[in-house]
Amino acid sequence: MLRMRHEVNGGPDALVAEEAERPVAGPGEVLVRAEAIGVTLPTVRKVREGSGPVSFGGEVAGVVVATGEGVTAFTAGDRVTGLCFADAYAEYAVLNAALASPVPDGATAVEAVALVRSGLVARGAYESARVEAGESVLVTAAASAVGALALQIAAAGGAGRVVASVSSADKADFVRRLGADEVVLYEDADWGGPYDVILDGVGGDLLGPVVRALATGGRLVAFGSGGGTVEAYELLVRGASLIGFQMRAIALGRPDLYARWQRELWEARDAGTLRTSVHERIPLREAARAHAVIEQRRNLGKVVLVP
Structure with missing residues (x-):
């Protein structure tokens, strides 16, 4: 082979x-x-x-x-x-x-790899933040496979304001079509914050401005592989929380939830509310x-x- x-x-x-x-x-x-x-x-x-x-x-x-x-x-x-x-x-x-x-029948293999794992991570990160109706949500790496699905999940989940953070302006139209109300660039000074919830798939040097964009009582969910360091003081002065999310822990520790999220991803795709x-x-x-x-x-x- x-x-x-x-x-x-x-x-x-x-x-x-x-x-x-x-x-x-x-x-x-x-x-x-x-x-x-x-x-x-x-x-x-x-x-x-x-x-x-x-x-x-x-x-x-x-x-x-x-x-x-x-x-x-x-x-x-x-x-x-x-x-x-x-x-x-x-x-x-x-x-x-x-x-x-x-x-499922009628779905292609390409759709499956674009939807399931990325969708599970996006869904899990969003659920970990416990987003309340009307809250503002920022998604970093919003044009990535996970980010593109997270935007749609946030928009359909009752968030009051969904903002996409991307690396370049030529991605703006793409993320707006997926449900972003606004678009900010990594290089922007204030990131258009503060935000109640930030779903971060980038990490690394971006974690500093991400934390500073949190609102008082805000929640940052880190789910990417980029690592990085968060200053405890930045969380302290905002009364904010940092939540780490890993899909493997759900798959092995909560197989019932893992299976339900999988079914619901395909149901949302069939209903047209989630696009790969x-x-x-x-x-x-x-x-x-x-x-x-x-x-x-x-x-x-x-x-x-x-x-």
């Missing part, structure tokens, strides 16, 4: 194609013939910043071809989507069955180009690899 490998000479140009043996599903796993692979920011960052070879992770959607010991929820022929933590950039991938979900945004479908062999799109912050929605 075709598989992409990372060579240790730095950057997305170090992604090379190779022939490899088809993997085998272990206990609690399913082997999937991939039809679409979602490129994630954490994986792109690992390639750029890591000192050693990176095993590519990402969302995978496709058809189950084999199941491992103990798997009863899926059988060969089922269409599923889920997270692959190693060697996701391949024609066949192994998924943890507990973190996989069925793809796919920036580009890129051939698997051109994975380096997909990484470059994300590194350069050019994507509007999800970047998807197609075997």
Whole structure:
């Protein structure tokens, strides 16, 4: 099978194609013939910043071809989507069955990788903030796959003012179409605040201005992989809260909630209240180009690899 490998000479140009043996599903796993692979920011960052070879992770959607010991929820022929933590950039991938979900009839694999994982993170971050009717919500990285869905969830959830924060003005029309009332740039001085709730998928150096944009009693939900440091004093003077959100904790600790959110994402998509945004479908062999799109912050929605 075709598989992409990372060579240790730095950057997305170090992604090379190779022939490899088809993997085998272990206990609690399913082997999937991939039809679409979602490129994630954490994986792109690992390639750029890591000192050693990176095993590519990402969302995978496709058809189950084999199941491992103990798997009863899926059988060969089922269409599923889920997270692959190693060697996701391949024609066949192994998924943890507990973190996989069925793809309904009528939905494409590309829709599945654009909706499910990103939608679960967006929904979880929004729920963690406990947004009350009429409150103001700022979404950073609003043109990303997660951000684009978070905007729609906030707009449909009763927020009084939904603001999108993006890296460049050419993304403004895109985020406004998804429900943003206003658009601010990372470079803006005051970010148009204060905000009752901020959903942050960027982190890093952006955390300082993000915290300073919080209203008194505001809540910041950090769900990205960018790290960063928050000054406790900045939270103290605002009486504000910092909440960390991780989807894996919900998937393994609250499987009932995880399954319900999955169903509701597809229901919202079917009702037309939640739209997926796919920036580009890129051939698997051109994975380096997909990484470059994300590194350069050019994507509007999800970047998807197609075997």
